[in-house]
Amino acid sequence: MTRPDRRVKPRNLSESNAEIIEQFIDSLWLEKGLSKHTLSAYRTDLSKFAEFLKVNQGASELCDIQGGDINHYLAQRYEQGFSERSTARFLSSLRAFFKWLHEQQMREDNPLSLIHNPKLSKPLPKVISEAQVQDLLEAPLYEEDSVQLRDKAMLELLYASGLRVSELIGLSLNQVSLQQGLIRVTGKGNKERLVPMGELAIEWINEFLRKGRPDLLKGRSDILFPSSRGTMMTRQTFWHRIKYYAQKANIDSRILSPHTLRHAFATHLLNHGADLRAVQMLLGHSDLSTTQIYTHIATERLQKLVTEHHPRG
Template structure:
């Protein structure tokens, strides 16, 4: 077994990383290994020098890759070499000397509140199964701010209808509880009635959301669905499930929710990740000030 595969197995079984993270790490390290093979044929991935890593970073930058993506790949390699050092395969971690690339501060893209309300209250989703499914997915994303991977992993027993909360399995299999409103609970109940009528033979299916073919929903299915419906109300370049997550957090903050509460609902590991939404809130405050202040 290769050292790369050993490392991926370690992340999967010891650190319990998500499948998406494992795929990303595996691809990053293998692509770097290919680069070393092509550019430095006398060296293997276990014996690289820091300057080789820098050459790889320059190569990635020249292809147009953004600093955030390059930094993520550096993180993958830093973890890989840390593992090799722990296993006494190498003496020094060559990636530990590599500094992350500076990245521009990009504010989260979000949909304005009035546009989200128009989508949820005025757009006709249709009265068939696909319509009920689409509405339930959009409403669930906006009501909870959950990630797309968390949505696709929801099970029938994830929701406590009596206590009105939902259990979500987040990154690194960390479970968190998100409160639900009466509206989203009613929408999910209505969806389940239609789903159980549509798929009588799937009564034993454990997952909450099923495609029109009766199979568990998947990331690309949700992305296409969200992209279509957000396209009806916004011209923003990004129309992904993560944009609804950003919209949820921004609207919550604008209505007075404290950062710590939003952090817990979103499942952020630290407050710094949540603070980026304050920039959008400040921009909103400036707009209100200019519109309302007599001297503005």
């Protein structure tokens, strides 16, 4: 295991602050095995705060700071336009640092005890329209092409079922009942759920099983949608395939994500009057609040429609 890089002390950072930060970083590396990227984030957060302390009134050493010093720094971050998520990360770094100070018996009190993380709003997933979904589903040229026939079946199934990409690429033949039109999915936390497929998805899976899958298999396998090498496809490969078809369908890649069709599945169902709890079950969400994010998207879209088309909008 490689020791984390020691960084050159920033110009505005005292020797004592630089040393205590590196001792903390070394401790994180030894005890938790955190990545270089994570350790670098901790170091940056603490170093910038230490630089702030040096040029402002109050404590000059990280070990001596009080709640007022932290509030002063948070106020400056707010004035400079730092995001709530960035500030929450800084406070998380500082909490870890003071927990370490306490463990090292270098500090008994906690100046963060009365300071709370900013409330983070959940970012709304970007959703493509029903017309864009239709264009995406029609992009594969599946005639005489086993790979594009597979992709066509996968896209149809993804939009019809709302599966996670990891659930889709991991499907085996014994999880799918074309006769009953159901998929048995093992989702997060090893929780099983039954998901209906829809007639079009069933038709395209049947077509792929007859004409495409035998060409892709290099041996015996129960993977429903094998890669061109006959093995299980990776998430990255499927994501590249989606971007390829989005480009063919002239869909802006900025509104795409690996879960584009899952988000579209949920939002379009709600737009057409589906019950929120039913959508929750189909998506495999354990908490209804996770599903409720889609109601905000549906509401925004309805408001936009009223504004654009109502005579008094």
